[in-house]
Amino acid sequence: MNKLKIFSIALLSIAGISHAQDMEQAKKAIDAEQYDKAKGMLKGILQSKPSNGRAAYLLGNIYLKLNVPDSAKIFFDKGVLASEGSKLNYAGLGQLELDKGNTAAAQANFANATKDLKKKDTEELVAVGKAYTNSDKPDYKAALTFLNKAKTANPNDAQVLLALGDAYYKDKNQNDAYTAYRDALMADNTMIRAKMQQGVLLKGARAFNEAVKSLNEVVASNASYGPVYRELAETYYLWGVNEPKKYTENIQKALAYYEKYMSMTDYSLDSRMRHADFLILAKDYKALEAEAEKMKQLDKVNPRILRYLGYSAYENGNVDVAIKSLEDFIANPSNKVIARDYLYLGQAKLKKANATGTVDATLFTAGVADLRKSVEMEITMSSDLSDVGKKFFADKKYKEAAAIFEIAMMNPDSKTYNDDILYYAIAVNTVNAKLDVAQRDKAALQKANAGLDAILAKYPTYQDAYYYKARLFSTLEDGVSMVKAYEDYIRVLTEKGAEELAKPANKSKLTESYNTIAANYADTDKAKAIEYFNKTLALDPANAYATESLKTLKR
Template identity: 30%
Template sequence: MKTHITFLLLSGLGGIAFAQNPTSDPNTLMNLGRFDEAKHMLTQKAEQNPGMQTYFDAGYGYLKAGQPDSARIWFEKGISMDEKRVPLNETGAAITYLVKNDMANADAKLTTVVDKSKGKNADILYRIGEAYTGYLTPGNGSIKPVYPKAVNATKALDFLNRASERDKKNASIQLALGDANYLNKDAGTAVSRYESALEMGMDPSRVYQRIGDIYWQGRNLNLAVENYKKAIEANPSYGPAYNQLAELYFLVNRYKDAANYMDQYVSATHDNRQATLLRQAQFHFLAKDFKRAVNLIDSNSTALGQNPIVYRIKGWAYSSLKEPQKAIENINTFLEKAPEKAMPDDYKYLGRAYMETDSASDDSLGAVFLAKAAPFDTTENLYSDIAKYYYRTKKHPEAVAMLDSAAKHGFKSDVQDLFRYGMSNYTLGFQRDTAGKLVRDTVRFALADSALALAQKGAPDYAPTVLYRAKANYYAYTPEEAVLNGKAKPYFEQFISMVGDKEEERKRYKKDLVLAFKYLIAYNDLVAHDEAAQKEWLQKGLSYFPDNKDLAKIASSDEENTAETDSTKQ
């Protein structure tokens, strides 16, 4: 389910201040993931001051941004300006073939630039070695190469070690060596190289973020968090660390922290890409800040355009906010615009929204949608929700079927589920044959008693549970059989003790109490042969219901029997 924006401008959260240190350094902008700004600055500089380095830098900006064809245009412009022993732009052009996996061109061209530089220029060796790392880039909870097909850890280490031998104090080379060792599955050496880069003056925020990434990939999340926070302390505008923290907290289900750091990421980087805006809204939804999720989407409607996912997030949020009509409207719009992307949770939130309306027909439709989602939801027992609807509408076979499905899917029944299961089976115990004659379904009554027994353990003071245990054991048999087997006796006794002394409850359960008294009187007469107990239950029943004809008739019959007995004795 919960698959992101300039935070301060949208939320007005008090008490949070972000450093907004402006920077005119394109390398820093690239490290922050702000490639469009970096490219603009680099190309502008190349146009104003054409030269070997400026053309290379412009091409490099496009290369790091994942646009090798555009990068090659700038590199080729600069080739004529390369120095004889420093074919920098020619190296850049060769690398564009490497990252596109055009090895026929890449191998020959790379060999040429190494030969031209006599294999002795540290910058040329470094650029080639870095290219073989694929340009590792952090984001969305991982550190991945921009160009996976270019990755060759062995070649990267070879070129970068050669470069390091010729320029031992170059922090950029050390950072790239850290990346190469990471790709070579040598995390310990990778961290050592990153630390060397830090000692040589590399931007600490970038280094700490890289170290955090290594620890994350090794699942040492505490050390990952520690290093990301060090990166932020070093530079509060360093966006990648905020992003990684957001994704890390998302991974461990700390959604409020994830949302908070995603907000800070957006504030630091001004990243208004659709994916980022949707991710931010998603995190706030998962953090149960549903209004914030909706407000983020509405406030960024232009940037988000017609992306159908916005309707999904808003629909789910409105469903959780108990605004069913808005939820129904948005989720249905999503399903109309992107039916191929429909997932079970869409139907879950849609079903719940329909059930929140005041319309009986919508309730029925809600049950249909929940039924589509229920088999796929492993965290929420949607079968219970559906069963509740069917129970309320007296569709007892359907209610039982839903609760049976819940059990088959591994959901543990709560007290209410057990009570409904018991009561639905109890109701279904009264069947009619083809002639319309009442037929007792003993299996249904047994199922009812079993479920109600479990419900009673969970809520021992709930009188209806005890009552219907008594009635299930009573109506499963003919009246005479029910009295003789005595199965209903303890529950009738318990029920009377629970409600008999409460006037309002006596009024509510008058018929049931009378049945209980009649049962216990008969039991003590026919089974226990306990005349004293029989009279005690009769007197108690009459004290509660002096006008009840059945109890009065029993009392009258007892008096006649007593008189006959006395007459016989005379």
């Protein structure tokens, strides 16, 4: 019996060592972003030892990274019942509550995660700090509170320092982030992610050349570390976006590095989805369509594939497939819908609504609603709308153009903000000027005027803003404000000198300004009216309206 007991203890000891080794290998696979490989290892550990709460926590976190919250919750719920490492899973459940905006429920879970910790315990504190950092509704200050407690408990724990670096970086504190990553690397010189993150900081600071150099140093030290190629891809992508002259060259480099990254992962459905997300950024829609088809072969029912099919179908000209795919994706309550989903759905509906040349009003209205929802979810989506509005404007579909520019105007930080306001003002005025006074949309006209005021607050010498304000006031039948705006236009243009005055477009607008001011004074101040009609004739001696009006005034 004694021999049997010794043999059993030896077997348990060997099994424990094996599980510990498997856990370390799973952590390395997670760090290398080989999530399918890590999932397989962790599920194997849980199958042989269901009481391993750390394995459940790591599995749940993988599903959080992959935006599959239902699966994450299944493993966290199992993990809290485990006999070891159970508290970590409360941190995972807390993050799920944070993602849903349930702060009180999240804090209750975090309290369970950190209850009765020993002086040197840091694992649970780091888990809570990461939950606050990585949530869809992050709280970086709260994350730093927990992580600094962990640092106080163990100042040389590399994992603590790495998590601190991530929280500082996302909180836009570059200096403290760099210090934390440097200290993590000093604490553990094998922690290649900390070294990589130093390059990521440079990318975030838009020091692209230096970022590439730093990331290539990581490649030189460990060429088999996959995530560094993803960071290189993203750096070259951002470099291309920020320096349009190098866009094509840098996007090609970005795509090549992402292919390299893919070769370092497992070509699983999850990694293909990350690749698809990058192809969307790089606007390589042919490759996206091919990737979506490969994903469909791997898993015909995965809902995210509908997103990629929808995006690529729209870009490749098949709006019906785009609308069907994206509507099916959005209709599934378990899917994590993002702003870009509504952006593509809205654009697809608009394209179909305008397919025959006669706008389908119902479909167009539905598309505009989707675009608005997209921009409300994420304001930067507005940058895609200016060109859409200009297409309708060029087709003289001013009502439709105004509806699109109104949404684009929601983002005052957009590069096209001034243009969007100007186009909106012109479109709104063009539509309303043709209507009877009682039918005019005064709210839209006033909104357009307020937009032009916003431009003038920044650029007081932008003459066209005054010109279009005058036209809006004319439609609003506010003669006093109209004359003032035309006078401001004339003043600003005149101050810019003869060269600007001589431009044909400005000459035409000046003539209109003089004639309209003159007409406004015709019944109340004949001398003023004559003065302005004479200014018209000095500019355009053959102007029939000014000539005939002067004859009438002098009778």
